[in-house]
Amino acid sequence: MKYHFNKSILIIVVLLNSFFMTAQEKVEQWNRFEISLKHKTKGNPFKDVKLSAKFFNSDTAYVVKGFYDGNNAFKIRFMPQTVGIWNYIISSNIEKFNTKTGSFNCVKASVDNHGMVKVSETYHFKYADGKNYYPFGTTAYAWTHMKEELQEETLKTLEKADFNKVRMCVFPKNYDLVKEEPKIYPFKIKKVETNAKGDKFFTWDFDEMNPEFFQHLEKRIDDLNKINVQADLILFHPYDGGRWGFDSLPLEVNIKYLEYITARLSSFKNVWWSLANEWNYVDAKTVSDWDALTEVVVKNDPYRHLCSIHGATSSYYDYFKPEYTHVSIQDEAPVLNSYSSATLRNIFKKPIVLDEVGYEGNLERRWGRLSPEKMTHLVWNGVIAGAYVTHGEVYRFHTKEDTFFWADGGSLKGESWKRIKFLKSIIEAAPEPLFMTDISRDLKTASSGKGFYFIYFGEEISESWAFNLPKKNGDLEKLKENVKFKVEIIDTWDMTITKVPGVFETQKVKDNYRLYDKELKEVRLPYKPYIALRITEIN
Structure with a gap:
């Protein structure tokens, strides 16, 4: 009886535990x-x-x-x-x-839920479940402040273009190319005054946030998550000009705002923190202020989302600070060739994200008139170097009422996004993130691990290329003789991949640093720029 009684109690306990676990x-x-x-x-x-x-x-x-x-x-x-x-x-x-x-x-997470993005292997990124993440992003600063129809169009465009990161501002943007008045604001309004021109002037109650504003932002971040897009949230920016005063809030208000937004959004797995866009143009804040505000964000984010700060052209912050997980910069110089970004990696020992190298468009301003070919070329240069480059687009075709994807979102009018989508598919199919094989002496060749290479010729035009690879393969084992490879020609503009007939086998021919084909075979190239090769070992 005693054994039977104890067994019955055990069964009851198990059943109760099972019920509570189910409920x-x-x-x-x-x-x-x-x-x-x-x-x-x-x-x-x-x-x-x-x-x-x-x-x-x-x-x-x-x-x-x-x-x-x-x-x-x-x-x-x-x-x-x-x-x-x-x-x-x-x-x-x-x-x-x-x-x-x-x-x-x-x-357990479902098959499409990979978790947060984290830094991996010093220079790259992975999801929490170990899946490689390669940021191929774009910029749409004020898209969440536009009309609902335009916001929905933006989401469809992001999904179609297969971008997986978007740079976006929390506060609305006041710029000569972006003048839309948002429907809702982050703070409670005390008073609104309107002048003869119809301009509005707000007095804010900084003791009360506006939950509706943040609820809308959260909805859009969740919408981005559904299409596998990371929200690179720009917490402050200089594009206000006194219209709302969000760029010159008192430090204590900035701190309260950051504590509130981190409490609301830290649990969103697809959020990155960008303390500022062009931090050094925000006149009301000092470097000490930025350091203090960065510490507030990191302290109040228990999961340690990715965090950086972005400056004006070639204005580099102190990215050695441990609070910054990666380098977010505005600079075209590192992607004018295919190795300068790799040098930045060696300096900072962190992932390099060139979040503005200029924008494809037809503006008179130099930052907004890259040709689609040039935009695509700059992205390739950065990626070959083991860095990451953000896309952007600023076309005006008809009137001043045209939307700019760079700020408003909407639809893309350019051509580079298609080529970047093509590049993304190529990089995601590679076994590992890229790095330059021999950064000091080989300016074209990148590796994706043992037996997997890319060569990017950029603006160079050649009729042929003698098969050859560097012995050095970063920190990996050196390439040996008698290894067989196949070669594919990638037309980065026409978005084609063509197999080269035959097999190539490595052999020492001229020096101790490179291996050529044992028969000195050459690859016939299209006589045009923006050609790349994918070279893979035949097992």
């Missing part, structure tokens, strides 16, 4: 778990309510801040990094919230 809320790894709480406060809910939660499992704990979401709703969001049961306990100065506990079950 418990389930959240995918790297997705959001959200706690929603209701409370009506007499004072200012943004200032007066303190709210956070400790999430923990058997060996890890995260402390996450909550936020006020309007309509007497307070929320705490958490992104679980590992599968299994997660417990939480709430801390708050609101008695009914304080010490409240709960738990949820984190289940």
